[in-house]
Amino acid sequence: DAGVIQSxxxxxxxxxxxxxxxxxxxxxxxxxxxxxxTMMRGxxxxxxxxxxxxxxxxxxxxxxxxxxxxxASFSTLKIQPSEPRDSAVYFCASSRRDSxxxxxxxxxxxxxx
Amino acid sequence: xxxxxxxxxxxxxxxxxxVTLDCVYETRDTTYYxxxxxxxxxxxxxxxxxxxxxxxxxxxxxxxxxxxQKSTSSFNFTITASQVVDSAVYFCALSSAFGNxxxxxxxxxxxxxxx
Numbered sequence: 439d440a441g442v443i444q445s446x447x448x449x450x451x452x453x454x455x456x457x458x459x460x461x462x463x464x465x466x467x468x469x470x471x472x473x474x475x476t477m478m479r480g481x482x483x484x485x486x487x488x489x490x491x492x493x494x495x496x497x498x499x500x501x502x503x504x505x506x507x508x509x510a511s512f513s514t515l516k517i518q519p520s521e522p523r524d525s526a527v528y529f530c531a532s533s534r535r536d537s538x539x540x541x542x543x544x545x546x547x548x549x550x551x
Numbered sequence: 552x553x554x555x556x557x558x559x560x561x562x563x564x565x566x567x568x569x570v571t572l573d574c575v576y577e578t579r580d581t582t583y584y585x586x587x588x589x590x591x592x593x594x595x596x597x598x599x600x601x602x603x604x605x606x607x608x609x610x611x612x613x614x615x616x617x618x619x620q621k622s623t624s625s626f627n628f629t630i631t632a633s634q635v636v637d638s639a640v641y642f643c644a645l646s647s648a649f650g651n652x653x654x655x656x657x658x659x660x661x662x663x664x665x666x
Contacts, residue, residue: 480656481656545595
């Protein structure tokens with residue numbers, strides 16, 4: 439299995455631009471998570487989906503952030519407009535519901551200048 | 552609310568020494584899972600172990616061992632005969648077993664193995 443695939447691996451964008459991060463979960467996994475890692479806040483959950491349905495988005499910092507999961511094999515996290523404080527590594531993870539084990543992608547390092 | 556505390560921010564040991572990484576957790580759930588993840592310099596998060604709250608048996612996997620003590624809400628991780636490749640940031644995490652697996656992470660311990 440290829441594991442969780444995230445793209446792009448690195449993204450540099452200017453403040454005010456729209457950024458879209460992409461994730462392909464492991465086939466057969468029905469839970470998908472978006473985490474953000476920063477030096478100040480560590481690893482924090484932004485949103486997660488079960489069977490493509492958003493369950494908890496309380497970690498999404500602002501309305502500038504949105505996430506979608508149109509099907510079981512694809513999810514996006516969009517930031518519009520982006521700000522320098524959004525600079526972080528964004529991880530996507532997937533798991534089988536109730537398995538208790540999440541597998542992480544390699545992350546997208548976002549830099550907003 | 553759930554909370555995971557890793558009081559050791561950074562640890563350095565000489566190669567071949569044993570090292571223990573501490574993890575203390577707080578939860579009101581009676582059923583929960585505890586995890587350890589490794590984040591090497593390359594940045595990915597690598598799953599190491601999951602432990603169910605009902606299973607307090609210690610576990611050993613090669614040079615790695617885990618000590619789960621429910622009485623003290625601790626889930627410590629020991630590396631025996633450390634190697635340079637063990638250098639990484641290690642995260643302890645907690646999740647509820649009730650219908651979802653979202654993880655609450657500790658702040659991590661940066662482990663450096665000195666050759």
